[in-house]
Amino acid sequence: MDLEILLENVLNAVTAGITIGCIYGLMCIGLGLIFGIMRIVNFAQGELLMLGMFASFYLVTGGKVLSFLGPYWGPFLGALCAAPLVFAGGALLHKFLISRVSGLRTAGSLDEGHFGQLIVTLGISLILQNGGQIVFGSTPVAVRTPLSAEAYLVGPIYGGATVFLNKAKVIAFGVAILVAIVLYLTLEYTRLGKALRAAADNPTAATYMGIEVDSAYRIAFGLGAGITAIAGGLMATYISFGPFVGFDYVIIMYSGVVLGGMGSILGAFWGGLTVGFVQQFSALILPPQLQNAAIFVVFLMIVLLRPQGLFGRSAERA
Amino acid sequence: MRYGTGPQLTRGLATLAILAVAYLVLTLFVKNSYYQLILTLVPVWALFGVSWNILSGYGGQLSFGHASFFGIGAYTVTLAVVYWGLSPWLGIPLGMLLGGLAAIAIGTPTFRLRGHYFALSMLAYPLAILYVLQYLGFQEVSIPMHRDNPVAFMEFSEPRIYTLIAVCLLVGGVVVSLIIENSRFGLALLAIRQNELAAEAAGINARLWKMRSLVVSGMMAAVVGGFYARVLLVITPDSVFGMLVSAQAVVVTLFGGVASVWGPLIGAAILVPLAETLQAELGTYLPGIQGVVYGFAIIAIMLLSPDGLFWTLRDRWFKPKAAAPIPDVAPMAIAPRAVRPGVPLLVVENLSRAFGGLKAVSEVGFSVAEGEILGIIGPNGAGKTTLFNVLNGVLTADEGSAQIAGKQMLGKKTFEVCRMGVGRTFQVVRSFPRLPVLDNVIVGAYGAGLSDRDAIAAAVRALHQVGLQDQSGVSAGQLTNKQLRLMELARALAGNPRLLLLDETLAGLGREECDSVLKVLAGLRDHGMTICIIEHTMHAMMRLADRFVVLDHGRVLATGLPRAVVEDTTVIEAYLGKKWLARQNA
Numbered sequence: 056m057d058l059e060i061l062l063e064n065v066l067n068a069v070t071a072g073i074t075i076g077c078i079y080g081l082m083c084i085g086l087g088l089i090f091g092i093m094r095i096v097n098f099a100q101g102e103l104l105m106l107g108m109f110a111s112f113y114l115v116t117g118g119k120v121l122s123f124l125g126p127y128w129g130p131f132l133g134a135l136c137a138a139p140l141v142f143a144g145g146a147l148l149h150k151f152l153i154s155r156v157s158g159l160r161t162a163g164s165l166d167e168g169h170f171g172q173l174i175v176t177l178g179i180s181l182i183l184q185n186g187g188q189i190v191f192g193s194t195p196v197a198v199r200t201p202l203s204a205e206a207y208l209v210g211p212i213y214g215g216a217t218v219f220l221n222k223a224k225v226i227a228f229g230v231a232i233l234v235a236i237v238l239y240l241t242l243e244y245t246r247l248g249k250a251l252r253a254a255a256d257n258p259t260a261a262t263y264m265g266i267e268v269d270s271a272y273r274i275a276f277g278l279g280a281g282i283t284a285i286a287g288g289l290m291a292t293y294i295s296f297g298p299f300v301g302f303d304y305v306i307i308m309y310s311g312v313v314l315g316g317m318g319s320i321l322g323a324f325w326g327g328l329t330v331g332f333v334q335q336f337s338a339l340i341l342p343p344q345l346q347n348a349a350i351f352v353v354f355l356m357i358v359l360l361r362p363q364g365l366f367g368r369s370a371e372r373a
Numbered sequence: 374m375r376y377g378t379g380p381q382l383t384r385g386l387a388t389l390a391i392l393a394v395a396y397l398v399l400t401l402f403v404k405n406s407y408y409q410l411i412l413t414l415v416p417v418w419a420l421f422g423v424s425w426n427i428l429s430g431y432g433g434q435l436s437f438g439h440a441s442f443f444g445i446g447a448y449t450v451t452l453a454v455v456y457w458g459l460s461p462w463l464g465i466p467l468g469m470l471l472g473g474l475a476a477i478a479i480g481t482p483t484f485r486l487r488g489h490y491f492a493l494s495m496l497a498y499p500l501a502i503l504y505v506l507q508y509l510g511f512q513e514v515s516i517p518m519h520r521d522n523p524v525a526f527m528e529f530s531e532p533r534i535y536t537l538i539a540v541c542l543l544v545g546g547v548v549v550s551l552i553i554e555n556s557r558f559g560l561a562l563l564a565i566r567q568n569e570l571a572a573e574a575a576g577i578n579a580r581l582w583k584m585r586s587l588v589v590s591g592m593m594a595a596v597v598g599g600f601y602a603r604v605l606l607v608i609t610p611d612s613v614f615g616m617l618v619s620a621q622a623v624v625v626t627l628f629g630g631v632a633s634v635w636g637p638l639i640g641a642a643i644l645v646p647l648a649e650t651l652q653a654e655l656g657t658y659l660p661g662i663q664g665v666v667y668g669f670a671i672i673a674i675m676l677l678s679p680d681g682l683f684w685t686l687r688d689r690w691f692k693p694k695a696a697a698p699i700p701d702v703a704p705m706a707i708a709p710r711a712v713r714p715g716v717p718l719l720v721v722e723n724l725s726r727a728f729g730g731l732k733a734v735s736e737v738g739f740s741v742a743e744g745e746i747l748g749i750i751g752p753n754g755a756g757k758t759t760l761f762n763v764l765n766g767v768l769t770a771d772e773g774s775a776q777i778a779g780k781q782m783l784g785k786k787t788f789e790v791c792r793m794g795v796g797r798t799f800q801v802v803r804s805f806p807r808l809p810v811l812d813n814v815i816v817g818a819y820g821a822g823l824s825d826r827d828a829i830a831a832a833v834r835a836l837h838q839v840g841l842q843d844q845s846g847v848s849a850g851q852l853t854n855k856q857l858r859l860m861e862l863a864r865a866l867a868g869n870p871r872l873l874l875l876d877e878t879l880a881g882l883g884r885e886e887c888d889s890v891l892k893v894l895a896g897l898r899d900h901g902m903t904i905c906i907i908e909h910t911m912h913a914m915m916r917l918a919d920r921f922v923v924l925d926h927g928r929v930l931a932t933g934l935p936r937a938v939v940e941d942t943t944v945i946e947a948y949l950g951k952k953w954l955a956r957q958n959a
Contacts, residue, residue, distance in 0.1 A: 188660045359482050
């Protein structure tokens with residue numbers, strides 16, 4: 056009997072880990088582009104996620120722009136539609152603020168401009184969080200879909216053990232995988248993708264190769280913002296959120312990107328998936344309030360115990 | 374106190390006294406209780422900024438999680454009153470103690486990280502504590518009143534007394550900060566901030582000083598937090614551990630001026646009343662306006678004057694007069710070292726270091742006799758700099774041994790190697806660009822453990838030895854390449870080393886500049902200095918070095934007298950290729 060309950064709990068944690076983990080994976084790809092490849096420390100990535108959630112919310116539930124699509128298709132298309140909006144926002148942020156503390160301007164400076172980036176993005180994060188409170192209000196909201204209250208049942212598998220798959224999460228998981236694959240193929244095989252990666256990886260060299268680094272940078276930053284926003288829109292179908300939601304996720308994103316290895320899109324995805332898994336498994340033993348604390352501990356362990364390639368500066372030439 | 378900082382300290386203390394009195398007089402005229410609260414909060418946040426500034430301003434270790442210490446102080450004071458009936462008068466010192474312990478607990482693992490990883494990791498601590506407190510059920514705790522004995526529990530019906538206490542705390546914090554700024558503590562932190570590796574190579578134990586700064590900073594932050602809790606009476610995890618709390622410290626300090634004790638004061642005096650007033654006037658329509666103001670303030674200051682208001686204003690209107698060319702101190706006299714010719718000082722045996730599959734240094738062995746100048750030459754990528762890095766502890770060796778005067782150097786930290794009497798300069802000059810030349814050199818003297826008085830005398834002597842005595846007041850960022858090289862040499866000399874490891878000291882110098890540096894080096898040898906020098910400039914090396922070691926692909930290709938080495942066919946082949954040699958012989 057106890058074994059059955061344990062089995063059921065573990066199976067549910069595994070499936071939840073996979074579904075949520077893949078959505079985290081998509082979220083991490085966004086930061087992976089910005090931090091992993093472009094090496095911009097973006098403190099406001101969590102707020103971009105939050106903007107994705109609210110964009111989707113206003114398109115679907117609040118503003119009802121997409122309500123003609125119905126409660127089943129609407130929320131997920133809404134999540135996808137959040138991407139271009141946040142992409143534009145991200146590109147503007149980059150054009151007016153981020154570009155002043157990153158890229159060619161700081162290439163070769165003592166700390167590659169990380170200090171300035173931390174401070175400027177901290178400012179952006181404060182403005183978006185607190186400004187969000189003014190614009191969106193502080194009452195938590197959610198993108199309403201009946202799917203979040205329904206589940207696919209698998210089983211009973213062994214004895215009475217049944218796996219519950221929340222429908223909203225399963226569909227969000229599918230969309231996340233699709234978006235991740237399309238993005239991966241685009242970045243890996245198209246000319247645009249190669250130019251973006253080249254510019255992000257080494258702006259100076261890319262300039263010499265005739266790539267317009269400024270605009271490539273803007274697009275890459277916008278893309279990183281947009282991808283995270285899609286993940287936000289997808290998450291909005293199964294959690295409720297307010298303007299301060301970004302904070303819980305910014306650490307998750309950095310954990311995923313660092314764990315997956317800097318500079319790799321695929322790695323960021325696997326990193327996010329792993330963190331999602333850890334989080335869902337911690338639910339087996341930890342009370343809900345401590346799950347987020349567990350994530351922070353995981354983050355600290357990752358940066359402390361896996362130092363190779365993590366110290367920006369200790370590998371410098373003496 | 375560092376030599377010559379006396380007047381500066383006196384001036385600082387006088388300014389502080391005037392400001393404190395003026396501020397207290399101002400509070401006498403304020404009757405509105407809300408404005409009185411703001412007047413209390415300004416010194417509170419200023420002190421929090423001062424504490425952050427000690428770690429992140431002087432030391433450059435950017436922390437986004439200073440709320441950890443603030444919150445620990447606040448919860449200690451509150452819970453001590455609630456559960457033990459302990460007065461805040463005792464609770465605040467207790468919180469301070471816990472803040473210091475927390476700093477050790479947090480710093481021990483986290484100082485393994487640098488730069489943005491350090492900043493992001495520091496963020497995780499207050500947030501983790503926040504969730505744990507929520508789990509433990511301390512969502513909202515209030516300090517109960519003790520009407521029977523109010524003063525003993527820091528309860529005053531006159532709100533201006535809180536302002537008075539806040540100002541006293543701030544004065545205490547500023548004094549601590551001023552002392553740090555004007556002592557070797559502050560100089561060590563500034564050096565670490567500007568170039569950690571150079572500081573280590575000059576003998577500064579960076580980890581220890583960073584830890585000390587975190588402990589001082591954490592204790593100060595805990596005091597602020599504890600007092601804040603007493604003033605507000607009700608605390609929640611978000612209000613003391615939240616991101617906005619950490620951000621307060623960052624914002625007031627950066628806005629006012631980083632790495633100056635006055636920065637946080639200026640920042641708090643402008644931003645706290647602004648944000649609080651806006652919050653009071655518009656908070657109902659625009660909740661969170663405070664955070665928005667802070668966000669805009671910090672972005673604007675980063676883009677317009679990245680070091681903060683204090684420095685911008687000072688540079689524009691209060692340009693300090695250039696420091697005296699050299700302080701009125703007699704150079705420390707040193708007798709030339711007695712040299713026992715032929716007795717080896719440095720013995721390297723079978724030393725190897727690989728990066729993955731690449732053997733950068735492979736089974737290298739050589740020795741340097743006392744008073745000798747050994748030239749290490751070899752084509753680019755031969756492993757010369759890696760050899761130095763292994764010798765002075767920047768990199769670890771895979772195997773082998775290296776002994777200086779019979780003592781093992783390998784396995785020691787960089788600053789320990791320096792203290793064994795090994796000075797080092799770098800291929801790319803590592804200076805502390807914003808510090809004056811004299812301070813750059815004093816860092817090396819402190820690194821050797823000299824007292825304040827001896828340190829300045831040793832630094833002055835080192836400057837005389839390299840001929841930079843007239844530049845001692847100029848900041849290092851304004852020096853020419855040759856002067857920078859000499860200054861780096863002086864920094865290494867200030868600790869009175871027995872062995873110098875010089876990495877391409879002549880790189881990028883013109884012929885005449887080269888000659889004058891050579892003259893300095895020859896002078897050092899005459900005083901009994903032993904030198905290992907990596908160099909490409911052959912004409913210079915032929916004149917300077919007593920003996921050559923030739924490295925190629927990480928291995929010792931040849932050793933011997935300069936004349937013999939340059940005629941060695943394997944050496945010529947390594948430098949110029951087989952074809953050239955064949956044609957030469959044909």
